[in-house]
Amino acid sequence: MSAADPTSNRATDAPGLADALRGGPARRRTRRDPDAPSVLARLVPDRDGLVDIGFAAALVSIALVGMRTGFLGAEWVVAAWAGLVLGLLVGHVAATLRWAALTGFLVLAGVYFLLGGPLAVRDSLVAGVLPTPQTVADLAVWGVEGWKRWLTLLPPVDARGPVLALPWLAGLLGGALTLGLARRWTSVPLTAVTPVALLAASIAFGTTRPAALLVQGVGFAAVLVGWLVVRSHRLRAPLQNGAGRRARLLTGAALAGGALLAGGLATPVLPGAGDPAARDVVRTRLVPPLEVSQFASPLPGYRQYTEPNEADLYEEEVLRVAGLPEGAMVRFATLDRYDGLVWGAADRSADGVPFQQVGSRIAESGPGTPVEVQVSVPDGGYSGTWLPTVGEPTRIEFDGPRADDLADALWLNTATDTAVVPAGLLGGETYRMSAMLPPAPAEELPEDLAVAGGASLDVDTDFLDARIDAWTARAEGGAWGRLRAVAAAMRTEGTYTDGGTAGSVESVYLPGHAVSRLTRFVGSTKLAGNDEQYAATLALVGQRLGIPTRVVMGAEPQADGVVRGKDVHAWVEVQQDDGSWFPVGWETFVPSRDKAPSEQQLRTEEQQVGAQVPPPAGVSPPSVLQGPDQAQNATDVERRERNPLDPTQWALWLQLLAGVVLLLLLAAAYVAVVRWLKARRRRRHASTGPVPARAAWVWRDLVAEARAVGVDVPRGVTRREQADHLDAAVALAGRPRTPDGEAARGVALPDGVVPSAQVAAGVDAVVFGPGDGDPTRTTTLFDDAERARRTLRSGTGRWARLRSDADPRPLLARTERTGRRPRPAWRSVPVLRRT
Known part of the structure; x- marks a missing residue:
């Protein structure tokens, strides 16, 4: 050897x-080379390290600005910046100590779960600092599935609770990957991969309203190009082929000028340049997982608030609203879709706005008078999945033992100002609401009103033409003038009835507003019905005249804020040419309650349809249920979330x-x-x-x-x-x-x-x-x-x-x-x- x-x-x-x-x-402290630097000394960043940290922090911060339009409040900024600082720290340590990728991932996971509670979520903590199993579960679920839920929530989302795990995770990963790759690899193009990907994700997951065009466009490009130039200069020798620093600067300036010139020439022909307001994001491509057609429309159950009725709600308190100005209206639901059987709420409004899940705070989107109200639902009063609201809600907070169940599944359509709680109001609930209040419905209709056009229905409503021609023979002023004439004719020529008692002669006037019921309603010698038939018919007349119309069911609280059954009404809204909706109050088209049908009219109606003939039985989905007692037929939509940490849930544990x-x-x-x-x-x-x-x-x-x-x-x-x-x-x-x-x-x-x-x-x-x-x-x-x-x-x-x-x-x-x-x-x- x-x-x-x-x-x-x-x-x-x-x-x-x-x-x-x-x-x-x-690795042995007693035998360590005395000339080798200590670990702490190695962790102190040098000049190049500080430059990389500064550029990485600036780029990730600019990229995270894209989340601004998706959150409401400043809490998300704290969570994102805390994650960014810790991510930069982990990235620097991992690059300095040459950690393996798995080691760096485990450290990031530990930081995410251990510090995500006190720095972001701040729920279910021990002494406000230590995370609990519920905190870890929230971070795990929202870190994986929260992005999909955030995209289906109504933006901007209230930046409180588990939703803050998203900016916390984005800042943590963005800082760690951006700096970690830059410190480990000398490749100049690789340096731009993480910040560019983060910027693209923040824009794609944002909203149709840009967060900061100048900052995210020019600012991000300037910082990124500057960093790439610094890193490229760091890797080059002082002289190369006779070219010094001055030549490089001139070359870079020439390239930048050429890029600006090319961008200026290409901008007019780029996709989307013809419509600067057009902005396509992921959020607009998603359909929220809620079908409101599963919930019974409140309009067919209007008679439960009238007298006489088995529900006995006419003189009973169904709601109590504190803080609402006199004359302001409470909205139960906006019904903007007619299918021939019932006026119901569409999954998406005519403008394509869907029902979206919201938090306690909601961004303002229109003018109005700000109000703060508190709504109390007494036992045995109002019930259902449609949440009574006022104006344009900007904040909804629930109180009571069912507060979490109601708040965790609150859906709102901002185009119709209609709110849904699938858990349902059962009585005994209280909630506070901030809103922008619009003007109350007018008792007299204006002579001139610039209304929109182009409305149409998929349902055949030819049965209205004869009545429309008779009512509008002398009307002037276009479509609005004709609709105004129809409303006036309904109030002056029609009669009011709630169907009477079970054995009375008025029982021939059945509830409902399907095509068959409204055909008989308008075909009678004199109209006879209540708010349900009159509002449904007037809205169909507006659609027949080409005016976008919808039915609203709600109530006008009394001076003391109490809402009784007799205060519940239905009215109509017409769309104006500026996109806003003008309320047509029920006083303008519904006859007075003391204007009952005559005896001769009752005998004629009885001869046509027979006394006390019930409506034909049929199988209808919950959204088209007829009759006052819908609670027995509505789908049970109360879905209580199960606690995954409950030992009794043995199936979940398995x-x-x-x-x-x-x-x-x-x-x-x-x-x-x-x-x-x-x-x-x-x-x-x-x-x-x-x-x-x-x-x-x-x-x-x-x-x-x-x-x-x-x-x-x-x-x-x-x-x-x-x-x-x-x-x-x-x-x-x-x-x-x-x-x-x-x-x-x-x-x-x-x-x-x-x-x-x-x-x-x-x-x-x-x-x-x-x-x-x-x-x-x-x-x-x-x-x-x-x-x-x-x-x-x-x-x-x-x-x-x-x-x-x-x-x-x-x-x-x-x-x-x-x-x-x-x-x-x-x-x-x-x-x-x-x-």
Whole structure:
């Protein structure tokens, strides 16, 4: 054995392989090189590090500005900036200490869950600091599924509670990835990947209203280009081909000027340039998961508020509203869709605005008088899924034992100002509301009103034409003049009836406003009905005249704020040419209650339809239910959320346990498959192909496995030089390295270890030897390499071996040069050049 062989003089006190692979003396405080800087000293950023931190913070901050239109309040800024600062800290530490990607991910996950409670969510904390299992559950759920829910919420979303996990996570990941990649890799293009992706995501997940065009457009581009220039200048020599700093500055200025000129010329022809207000985002492409057609329309149940009625609500208190000015209206629901059976609420308004889930605070979108009201629902009073509101709500907060159930599922259509709580009001609830109050409905209609046009119905309403012609024969003023004449005729010529008692003659006037009921209503000698028939008919007349109309059901509170059944009414709204809606009060088209049908009219109606004939039975969806007692027929939509931490929910626990077991089995299967593929690859390389190629692959596979274990094997050197590093990793422990980083020579290997230098020498003999080589020699080399590989693995810890088994990089190993060769010109492009 030659003197250069590191196994010639074996030391009796050779340390274990695990210590050597973990770095030897650098990890032992008592034997640390006194000249090496401490960990704390290494963590202090130098000038280049501070520059990168500053640019990364500026870019991520500009990108996060895109979330401004999606949140209401300043709490999201605190969460996003806290995440950004901690993300920059983790990215700097990971790059300085050369952490593996998995280590950095685990640290980020720990920071996200441990500090996400006090810095962002701030719910369910112990002493306001320590996170609870509920806090961790909220962070986990919102970090994965919260983005989809945020996109379906009505923007801007109230920045309180678990929703703050989204800006917290965005800032944390944005800061860590931006700085981590910049400090680890010298590639200039790679530096821009994370901030550009974050900017694109913030814009795509934003709203149709731009957050900050100048800042996110010009500001982001200026900061990013400046950072790329600084990093490019940092990697270049002071002189290159005779070009100095001045030449570079002039070249950069010329390129920037050319880019500005090209952008100015191309802007007019870019997509969307013709309509600057057009903005397509992900939020507009999503359909919120709520179908309001599942909820019964309140208009068919109007008679439960009249007299006489089995509900006995006519003189009973159904609501109490405090703080509302006299004459202001309470809106139960806006009904903007007629299907021939019922006026109901559409899933999307005529302008395409859907019902969206909202938080306690809602952004203002129109003018009005601000009011603060409190609504109380007494037991036995108002009930249903339609939440009574006033004006344009800007804040809704529930009180009482069901406050969380109602607040967690509050849906609002901002175009119709209609709110829905699927859990339903059952009586005994109280909620506070801030709103912008519009003018009250006019008792007299104006002579002139600029109304919109283009309305149409899918339902055949030809039965109205004869009445419309008779009522509007002398009307002037276009469509609005004709609608105004119809309203006046209804009030003056019609009569009022609620159907009377069960045995009275007025019971021939049935409830409902389907086409069949309204055909009989307008076909009578004199109209006879209540707000339900009159409002439904007037709205259909408006649609027939081409005016967009809708029906509103609500109430006018008394002076003391009490709403009784007799205060509930239905009225009509018409759309003006500016897009706003003008209320047509019920006093303008519904006859007075004391104007009952005459006896002759009752006998005529009885002869036509028969006394006390009930409406035909049929199967209808909940949105088209007829009759006053809808509570017995409506769909049970109360969905109570289950606490995942409740031990009684054994089925949920079994599902969670099965999910964890499945993940562990998948991970074990992945490790087993990768390990089998690598062993199969090594055997195939050693047994197929020309003999020199077999021998070369034996060494390449050994080097690839060594790198997977954690040995730093240099590239672009000879096999003998690589073997020295492999043997040194096994032999060196507790000994300092030379200043140039090369392993010390003459260190003995432990007993029973197959030296890598022996395998390298055998491979070189086969590759560079005469002839085609002996195939049996490759088999011997393969066996030696396998023993050397097992030696490398046996000295490492269990976690290192598991990580090596899961590492797929040996499967991707390709031909590696064993000598130093000139670098090709195409490799000079800095794509993924690592520092």
